[in-house]
Each structure stands twice: as structure tokens, then as C-alpha cells.
Amino acid sequence: MKRERLFFRRILTLFLSFILSGSLHAQLKGDHLLGDAGLQSGTQTPPGFTLVVPVYFYNAAKLKNGKGELVTDNLGLNMFVTGIGGAWVTNLKILGGNYGGTALFPFASNRLESTVTTVKSPFAFTDIYLQPVQLGWHLKRADFVAGYALYLPSGKYEQGGDDNSGLGQLVNEFSGGSTVYFDKRKSIHFSALLSYALNGKKKGTDVKTGDNLSIEGGLGKTWYLKKANSPIPTIINAGIIYYMQFKTTEDHIPLASGFLLNPDKDQIYGIGAEGNVFIPHIRSLIGVRWLGETGAKNRLQGNTYMLTIAYMLKTFEKKKGE
Template sequence: MKTKFNQRQETKFILVLALLFIYLTGNAQLKGGHILGAMGLQSGTQTPENTLSVYVPGYFYSASSLRNADGDKSIANPDLNMFITGVGATYVSDFKILGANYGATVLLAFASNRIQGNTLDSKSPFALTDTYIVPVQLGWHNKRADFVFSYQMYLPTGKFEVGASDNSGLGMFMNEFSAGTTLFFNNKKTFHFSALASYEINGKKKDTDIKTGDLFSLEGGLGKTFYTMNAEKTAPKGILNAGLIYYLQYKVTNDQIPVPIFDTIETDKDRVGGIGAEINYYHIGCSTSAGFRWIAEVEAINRFQGNTFFLTLAHVFSFKKK
């Protein structure tokens, strides 16, 4: 027999879920700006100095399972599909700060998503989403380890209106701090393990008192580097990286959703974990790289559980003096 407390908790959960469908752009929890799967092998390593990398990312997330606080399938299990792409650039200079190379990144992105269920079919158009900027990135390179520290922010450039079904942004300003390392297990730096920790601080959504809780994310992988040689076997023509990757994300503070019946609801914290594989190849002669990541989520609490796919194409311009 259900107690009044349990009935109230169940009613609260259903109401929160309904509100989230109204307020968000296709997610079952208040989502932050951090895109899981964007980092993998050598996540704690900065790109080489005096280079400009121009890249086109392709992110796709698909889920058909919504998990509750016990990790079981919830009352509603709508299908969710999210797609993000755009164009970005990362510049790393030879200017030193505390012995580290200074770098910066900007990504102009476009997104669309769709959430479907027996009584729900909501789709947002492919449109400009929030802009990702890294004004400060510091990278250190040592014989057996690399280190990186960065500050990034997400600008609310995507459309957001309370209750709208065609929102393309999250409607809030986000600050994030990251620090990580890549450890090398041999002198040639061909066997490595990496971890990048990020902490995201979220502001209130536009024209509301809704506030997404702070997020902690951990991403990295264990991989091996291989060199492909030219026909004469005299020099490498490409660099291949392959290995296992992972990500974890925890909601550190509760989401806050004002509701007249309950004043302000603080939803249960959510978390997710996933493991997968990555392969990427850099062609030295063309200064071009292509990478693919796949991560299957193996645990989810109070959020969707699915699969993440990430494809990246990049061209590197070098400004090193001959």
C-alpha cells in the first residue's frame, strides 16, 4: 500500500517530468551545456603550439530508455534523438603562461532534436544553438605526462522561450572549468591513459527562476598510437590512435524548478556513465584528421540512457618557422 509520502513523491515525479518536457529542448532532466563524448583519447593533451585547427564536429545521441532514481525504466519511455554540428577553430600559440602554451577555442553550432512517445511528438528545427567559447586554455608538455587547464563558457545564442516547443538553446549562461592529464607509459608516448575533469556552473534560464544544477564530468580513454609509413619506409605518413574511451557525469547540486503547488521543486540529482571506443587518423602530408567515437551508456539515474556517436573532421594549419 502506498503511503501519502510515496503518493506525493510519485505525483511530484510525474509533474516534474511533465514540466521538463515543456521547458527543455528534448531532455528528461535539466540539461547543461557540456556535450559528453566531445573528448576521448588524450583528453588531457593540448594540440601542438603555433597551430590553428579548423574542425567540423558531428554529434548524434539516441535514447529510448528514461531511467528513474532506482535506475529502472520510468513511467514514460519516449524516444529521444539529438543532433549537433557546426564549425569550430582552436588556436595554440607559443606564448607562455606559467610555463604553459596559451590557446583558445570557439565553436558556432547548430542543433535539432526530437522526442517521441505514445502521446508526445515534439521536434525542434535545425537552428543556431548556444555558442561555445574557450578564452583561456593552458597546456603543459612533459616527457611522461601532459597537462591541460581551461575556462570555457556557453553563450545563450540559441532560441529559448518558456514553454516553446522549437527551442534550439538552453536559455542560460554557463561557466565551466576543466583540468586534465594524459599519462604516457613508454618513452615513445605511444601507450597512454587520459582523464579530463570539468565542473559546470549554470545560471537561471531566460525570464524564469528555473536553474539547472551544477555538473561534474569526467572523460578520457586508454589508447595506443601507431605510425603508418610511406612507401620507402623512411618516414611516417600518418598517425593512428585507437582505444577504449569513457565518460561519467554527475549532477552536483539539485535542479530548481518553481511550481505553484510545491513552491520550488529541487529534483533528484541525475548521473550517467558510458564506455566505448575511438579511432582517429591524422594524415601528415595533408595536415588533415578524421575521428570517430562511440559510447554506450551503461548506467543512468534520473535521465535518458542511450548511445553517443561523435564524428570530427579537422584541418591543421601550422605557423611554425621553417
């Protein structure tokens, strides 16, 4: 009986590895966490160095097939990701845009429950995100960004392992986007950021995740609340946000028998809300996001929640006259 349960657990884990959504523990999914960009996703922050602590939670119960039909709503996936990172923007100009970058050192855990078994991965160090190049341009009615990033396979990964904390693949990601403003004060805005991830082979295998196209952004409104005793206003930003992701190439999965499995491509859409506030006297931004998913194919469908705390450690903005 024990051997049968162990066999079933392994089969279930293998099956779920083909269809789990966005999990850092799941096989054949990219490292890009949907929902990490929202309002003004096509805008580079002002020059400075900022410490960032993201808190990301994803839960899902519905599993959809390649036709978007419900297979089951009896699965329970809970994924938690947090960490510490830094983002910098300098006054150095390259091709007319400010040079910047980002680094994030994350930790993650997953719990998958069904009516027959529970699969858990421990809270552990996972794959590092490094964006060594980001360029940002600011025009009167629009901002633009372009960047190159890497997801480094720094988390524990072993083929067939049940305690992996990373995906075991090097990912090269290219991105570009814009925020368009509809008034002179830049208070009403719409943004879109496109990211294309080229996924490499998993460590020690010929397994390769298909490439992913992600689009994220939102439509929002900004309020500037200036106090008499403060030269910098409190800034409130709120609006509707969205994301979508498409697998553009097929997964490559050689099986032990020599048979090559190429699962159907998956896709997902999400829409929700974002609100954040910049508090000048503590030089900090606090933001929250929620997105409900729809239109899933070959993956789970659920909800994404994100809390972001950012502290501007140092500003590099030049004062007037400098």
C-alpha cells in the same frame, strides 16, 4: 478532443524537460555534450590553428528513475548537433604552458517520440561554445591541460516554448586533466579530463540547472607510419574511451503556485571505442567515437556517436634551430 491532446502534449513536454539526457532542447540539463573528448583528452594539440567540424548524434529509448530502475523503454530521443569551429594553440607561454583556445558555432535539432505524441525542435542555431583560455604543458611521460570556457545562450529560448534551440543559460566551465604515457615513444596512454560547469539561471526566470561534473578520457595506443617521401608520419590512434557525469547540486525550479521543486540529482556512465587517423598530406584528422551508456539515474540512457573532421589551416610550430 483537440484541447485534451494539446494539454497532454504540454504536460508530457514539461515532464520530459525534467529528465531528458544532454539535450540542447531539454530543460534542466547542462550544455556540456558528453563524448566530445576521448583519447588523450588531457593533451593540448601542437601549436597552430585548426578548423573543426563535429557531427554529434545521440539516441535513447530507456528512461531510468532515481534508483536506476527502468521506467520505460518506449521513448525515442534523437538529437543531432553539428557546426563549425576553430581551435588555436600559440607559442605564448603563461605559467610555463602554451596558451590556446577554442570557439564553436553549433546547430542542433531534436526529435522525441512516444506512443502518444511526437515533439520536435527544428534544426537551428544553438548555444555558442567559447573557450578563451586553455593552457597546455608537455613533460616526458605526461601532458597536462587546464581551461576556462563559456556556453553563451545564443540559441532561441523562451520559457515553455516548444521550438527552443538553446538552453537559455550562461554556463561557466572550468576544466583540467592529464594524459599519462607508459612508454618512451608515448604510444600507450591513459587520459582523464575533469570539467565542472556552473549553470546560471535561465533567461527571464528563476529556474536554475544544478551544476555538473563531467569526466572523460580513454586508454589507447598510437601508431606512427612514416613514409620515405614524407617527413611527417601518418598517425593512427585507437582505444577504449569512457565518460561519466554527475549533478552535484540540485535543480532549482520555482512553480507558479510558489512551491519549490528540487528534483533528485542525475548521473550517467558511458564506455565505448574511438579510432582516428591523421593524414599528413592533407593536414587533416578524421575521428569516430561510439559510447554505450549505463548506470543512468533520473535520465534517459542510450548511445552517443561522434564524427570529427579537423583541418590544420596553419602550423605555429617552430623549426629546429629557431
